Amino acid sequence: MTQNIPVTAVVFDIGNVLIRWQPEELYDQWVGQARREDMFAAVDLHFMNELVDRGGDFRQVIYDTADKHPAYRDEIRWWHDRWLDLAGPAIDLSVATLRALKTRGVPVFALSNFGIGTFEVGEAAYDFLSEFDRRYISGHMGVTKPSARIYQMLEDDCGHAPGGLLFTDDRTENIDAAVQRGWQTHHFTSPRSWADTLIARDLIKESDL
Known part of the structure; x- marks a missing residue:
């Protein structure tokens, strides 16, 4: 510097x-590490979040992604529904x-x-x-x-x-x-x-x- x-x-x-942002750690608590690893390997959740960060509709982007991956639909929707749990604490x-x-x-x-x-x-x-x-x-x-x-x-x-x-x-x-x-x-x-x-x-x- x-x-x-x-x-x-x-x-x-x-x-x-x-604000702390460590979604993998929260998902480990919610679904267990093994299922979280399988889900993150099957679905590019960070790219999904990137689409939101670029201006995409928060709910629509996440729910559309969830609908494309029915095996993980509920868990993916948590990225929207439980977002304040993911983004925190200060x-x-x-x-x-x-x-x-x-x-x-x-x-x-x-x-x-x-x-x-x-x-x-x-x-x-x-x-x-x-x-x-x-x-x-x-x-x-x-x-x-x-x-x-x-x-x-x-x-x-x-x-x-x-x-x-x-x-x-x-x-x-x-x-x-x-x-x-x-x-x-x-x-x-x-x-x-x-x-x-x-x-x-x-x-x-x-x-x-």
């Missing part, structure tokens, strides 16, 4: 940064960093692969999703990370030079795409490491958390 360029705005991914220390940055007047943006319908559900459950200065949500934008286009769209809209953006994301391909744009980055591996990075950059203080 480039240390000598001042950070003018901080950009958060949401899944696995602010990662409290990361939420604290978001709010600390806001308190200190640092602009905070969201850049997230998130569907239109799923974000509506998420926003109703997690109040901090409404606290960003700007939100760049893939379902509304019609494109997902790591496509260069979604980063360009943020740059064109946000009023900040790419070099002043500090972006955190849990997926290396999304980080790599931001690096290609000239953004500063932090590969999110734990909320503590992210908080320590922000403290080291003098963007927040430990006492803020």
Whole structure:
């Protein structure tokens, strides 16, 4: 991460940064590991979710997929019907960093692969999703990370030079795409490491958390 360029705005991914997103672990609890592995091998559920993240109708995409795979129909529908169980809980220390940055007047943006319908559900459950200065949500934008286009769209809209953006994301391909744009980055591996990075950059203080 480039240390000598001042950070003018901080950009958060949401899944696995602010909200835990580990659907395989939940399905292991619900149906057992063996059936979950069989289902995920038979059905590309992450591609199904990608269609939602690109702007597809939340319920229709999932229910249509379920209808195509009757052996797993009920379990696939849970991706819609039990979505808040899949998307959670909040990662409290990361939420604290978001709010600390806001308190200190640092602009905070969201850049997230998130569907239109799923974000509506998420926003109703997690109040901090409404606290960003700007939100760049893939379902509304019609494109997902790591496509260069979604980063360009943020740059064109946000009023900040790419070099002043500090972006955190849990997926290396999304980080790599931001690096290609000239953004500063932090590969999110734990909320503590992210908080320590922000403290080291003098963007927040430990006492803020």
